[in-house]
Amino acid sequence: MSVEIYQLTAPVFIHNLQNMSAILKKASSSAKARGIDPQVLLQARLAPDMFPLVRQVQIVTDNAKGCCARLTDTPAPVFEDGDDDFVQLQQRIKDTVKFIRSLKQSQFKGSEDRSVEMKLPVGVLSFSGLDYVKGWAYPNFYFHCTTAYNILRHNGVEVGKADFLGLVPGMSATGKIAKMMGMAPAKKKPKKK
Numbered sequence: 001m002s003v004e005i006y007q008l009t010a011p012v013f014i015h016n017l018q019n020m021s022a023i024l025k026k027a028s029s030s031a032k033a034r035g036i037d038p039q040v041l042l043q044a045r046l047a048p049d050m051f052p053l054v055r056q057v058q059i060v061t062d063n064a065k066g067c068c069a070r071l072t073d074t075p076a077p078v079f080e081d082g083d084d085d086f087v088q089l090q091q092r093i094k095d096t097v098k099f100i101r102s103l104k105q106s107q108f109k110g111s112e113d114r115s116v117e118m119k120l121p122v123g124v125l126s127f128s129g130l131d132y133v134k135g136w137a138y139p140n141f142y143f144h145c146t147t148a149y150n151i152l153r154h155n156g157v158e159v160g161k162a163d164f165l166g167l168v169p170g171m172s173a174t175g176k177i178a179k180m181m182g183m184a185p186a187k188k189k190p191k192k193k
Contacts, residue, residue, distance in 0.1 A: 005071060006108035008133060010100050011169065013064035016145055019166035020060060021093045023149060023159050027053075028086040030157045038086060044151050055081075056148040057089045060141060061096040067137040068100050070116050071129055072107035 031038045043052045051059070058081050069076035077099050083089050112130040127136060149164050162181050173183050 005112045005129060005133065006105045009071060009108070009137075010068055010103060010105075013068065013141065014097050014100055015166060015169060016141070017061070017064060017093050017097050019164060020057065020145060020148065021090060022166070023152060023157075023163050024057070024086055024089055024093075026159055026163065027152050027157045030152075034156070039084075041152065041155055041157070042085065042089075044155050046147060046151055046154065050147065053148055053151045054083055054089065056144045056151065058083060058092065059144045060148065061092050063137060063141040063144065065096050065099050067133065067141070068103055068108075070118075070132070071111040071114070072103050073114075074103060074107065 027041050028038060030036075031041055042054045045052050058079070061079065065076045068074075077095065079092055079095065083092055112128065112133075114129045116127045116129050116132040118125040118127075118132075118136075125136070145164075149159065153159055165181070167181065167183065171181075173181055
């Protein structure tokens with residue numbers, strides 16, 4: 001079975017970016033409802049040596065667009081890191097999703113075996129495309145998504161696991177889990193008369 005790297009990347013990033021957007025909407029509403037200056041949440045950190053929420057979201061978007069750009073050998077759009085409110089972070093997420101959606105599935109073809117290089121100030125990292133996705137892009141993307149979620153949760157924003165996961169494409173559920181995940185109950189078939 002061959003790996004379809006497009007399916008492992010673009011739709012996964014889009015789904016999680018949309019979840020991040022929904023979580024940030026809850027955070028903005030929570031700040032307003034509790035009479036908290038939004039900057040308190042935007043600049044909150046889990047530890048003194050960690051980035052604040054605003055930077056966590058910037059890194060999430062950079063990881064998603066950077067991964068897809070590297071795999072398709074397409075220049076990634078450059079976003080200035082001057083975001084300082086929830087509206088600007090939402091726009092950054094929208095722009096990232098728009099970029100990823102602009103890429104065609106065919107552009108990813110064969111990228112699992114393509115050489116991917118990341119030039120950093122301290123050196124160059126080299127991977128196969130698939131190793132890059134599994135060993136670098138995913139862990140970094142999810143680390144920063146999780147950290148952003150945890151900052152908000154730690155600061156009293158009412159978000160839970162269902163917000164983090166969202167409605168997973170292709171997922172169905174019955175019973176209590178359907179309600180917990182915010183899914184509409186399956187429609188019952190009408191009885192024959």
